[in-house]
Amino acid sequence: MISEKINSKSYALLDIEPVTYQGFRILFLADSRIPRLEYRLGTLIYHYPKQLQASKVYDILDHLLIRVKNKYAFIPAVDDQFCYVFGEKKSLRLLTNLGRKSLKTALKKLIGDYINERVFVITKELKLPAPIKIVFRDTTRKWGSFHLLIKDKSYYLSFALSLVHFRKEIIDSVIYHEITHYYYLNHSKVFYQKLQLFNPEFKLHQEKLNAGKY
Ligand SMILES: [Zn+2]
Numbered sequence: 001m002i003s004e005k006i007n008s009k010s011y012a013l014l015d016i017e018p019v020t021y022q023g024f025r026i027l028f029l030a031d032s033r034i035p036r037l038e039y040r041l042g043t044l045i046y047h048y049p050k051q052l053q054a055s056k057v058y059d060i061l062d063h064l065l066i067r068v069k070n071k072y073a074f075i076p077a078v079d080d081q082f083c084y085v086f087g088e089k090k091s092l093r094l095l096t097n098l099g100r101k102s103l104k105t106a107l108k109k110l111i112g113d114y115i116n117e118r119v120f121v122i123t124k125e126l127k128l129p130a131p132i133k134i135v136f137r138d139t140t141r142k143w144g145s146f147h148l149l150i151k152d153k154s155y156y157l158s159f160a161l162s163l164v165h166f167r168k169e170i171i172d173s174v175i176y177h178e179i180t181h182y183y184y185l186n187h188s189k190v191f192y193q194k195l196q197l198f199n200p201e202f203k204l205h206q207e208k209l210n211a212g213k214y
Pocket residue numbers: 002003004177178181186187
């Protein structure tokens with residue numbers, strides 16, 4: 001099984017409730033031995049030790065914020081009115097059909113339809129067997145993964161729902177990466193040579209993905 005890590009720690013993007021503090025969207029997670037900030041999709045995730053005194057929690061955060069202030073663009077994937085879908089800002093009212101369905105349901109459908117179609121087309125182009133299934137996860141720490149079933153060499157793929165925020169070429173780059181694992185089950189030099197043939201801009205796409213540039 002091959003997995004692509006999303007930065008480091010993950011969280012369910014669509015279920016989080018970040019707070020606004022000093023102009024940043026911050027998600028507090030008491031899950032780390034050493035306090036640190038992680039940036040993902042427009043939200044700063046503040047990892048800190050559970051046993052830290054309440055006053056210290058903010059003191060340390062203030063300190064960490066100074067360092068990151070100029071580093072990121074801080075564009076949230078979802079805010080009160082808009083949500084990035086395929087790299088474009090879309091109104092939440094439209095996406096949820098004026099609140100008649102949940103945002104998560106709407107996004108799941110969009111990314112599911114897109115990836116299913118693209119995987120079908122790409123595997124056909126490359127004359128590869130299609131995966132036996134494609135799974136979508138929202139509590140994943142990976143953008144995508146490739147799972148080989150040894151017994152019959154069939155395989156299935158899984159993808160992060162939060163890919164829905166990115167431009168289609170970036171989503172495609174994740175699909176190409178996972179499909180390339182059909183040839184090489186590792187991240188060796190030959191793997192990247194093969195990937196380069198399918199997706200010459202894979203490095204650029206990877207950077208945008210990890211920096212939350214939809
Ligand atoms: Zn990989």
